[in-house]
Amino acid sequence: MTAENPGPLIITRRFDFPIERVFDAWLDPARASKFLFATPTGKMVRVDIDARVGGSFHITRRDGEDVEHVGTYLEIDRPRRLVFTFGVPKFSAQVTRVSIDLKPLPGGCELTLIHEGVLPEWLERTREGWGRILDGLAAHLAKEGAA
Amino acid sequence: MKLNERQQYFDLTLTALAHPVRRAILERVMQTELRVTELARPFAMSLNAVSKHIRILERAGLVNRRRVWREHRVSFNAAPLKQVSAWLEKARAFWSARLDALDQLLKAEDAAATQQHAKKGKPQ
Numbered sequence: 001m002t003a004e005n006p007g008p009l010i011i012t013r014r015f016d017f018p019i020e021r022v023f024d025a026w027l028d029p030a031r032a033s034k035f036l037f038a039t040p041t042g043k044m045v046r047v048d049i050d051a052r053v054g055g056s057f058h059i060t061r062r063d064g065e066d067v068e069h070v071g072t073y074l075e076i077d078r079p080r081r082l083v084f085t086f087g088v089p090k091f092s093a094q095v096t097r098v099s100i101d102l103k104p105l106p107g108g109c110e111l112t113l114i115h116e117g118v119l120p121e122w123l124e125r126t127r128e129g130w131g132r133i134l135d136g137l138a139a140h141l142a143k144e145g146a147a
Numbered sequence: 148m149k150l151n152e153r154q155q156y157f158d159l160t161l162t163a164l165a166h167p168v169r170r171a172i173l174e175r176v177m178q179t180e181l182r183v184t185e186l187a188r189p190f191a192m193s194l195n196a197v198s199k200h201i202r203i204l205e206r207a208g209l210v211n212r213r214r215v216w217r218e219h220r221v222s223f224n225a226a227p228l229k230q231v232s233a234w235l236e237k238a239r240a241f242w243s244a245r246l247d248a249l250d251q252l253l254k255a256e257d258a259a260a261t262q263q264h265a266k267k268g269k270p271q
Contacts (some may be wrong), residue, residue: 009235009238009239009242011239011242011243011246013246013250015249015250015253017253021253022249022253025249025252025253031252034248034252035245035248035249035251035252036245036248037245038248094157094158111246113242113246115238115242
């Protein structure tokens with residue numbers, strides 16, 4: 001994990017399960033409804049997954065209010081790579097992009113999730129400068145705190 | 148601030164950060180307040196062009212511009228960047244929890260399969 005460069009957001013996780021099972025869980029409505037946008041008190045009222053490139057997903061959770069999660073699949077390369085756009089229209093008009101890369105390991109696999117907080121074009125132009133900007137912010141805040 | 152308004156500011160911040168000249172300007176004013184002419188010096192561009200970049204940073208609330216005599220001085224304002232930073236933290240916690248849930252789900256499936264296997268004596 002790269003704490004010093006959180007834009008884009010990168011999370012790596014090891015699973016003690018075969019790569020195919022971990023991959024398939026993202027596109028299988030029954031499993032996705034249990035882990036993807038679930039909350040302990042929420043109930044899934046809609047889980048539509050059209051698992052093909054250009055297909056979209058609608059996952060709506062009812063937890064006091066209905067919260068819809070929507071996106072479109074950009075890349076599906078079982079079991080190694082899955083890329084989709086992701087938005088929660090209720091909270092933001094922003095469309096973000098999530099990519100999931102899997103690689104097999106002995107006895108399991110490793111998943112790397114990258115959530116690009118904003119449109120990919122923006123990210124391309126910003127990737128390089130992020131670390132420095134946030135380092136600068138940290139230094140500035142430290143100075144502010146000391147003053 | 149209302150949600151929409153906050154979103155708008157967030158977008159402005161991201162737009163403002165999406166240019167190397169503006170990031171360079173920001174990095175310098177983070178250190179200390181600077182005159183517009185000082186900020187413009189390292190760049191091979193007109194004062195006017197630099198001023199335009201500063202205005203975009205200003206619109207996002209990333210810098211403040213104040214007039215001292217005939218000079219414009221530019222200083223850094225951390226609030227919008229803190230917001231971006233907070234968003235990243237939130238997103239990280241969100242996905243971390245989702246991946247935990249996935250791991251638990253697969254473990255529960257295996258546990259259920261083992262139990263069923265033991266009960267019925269046949270493979271899943």
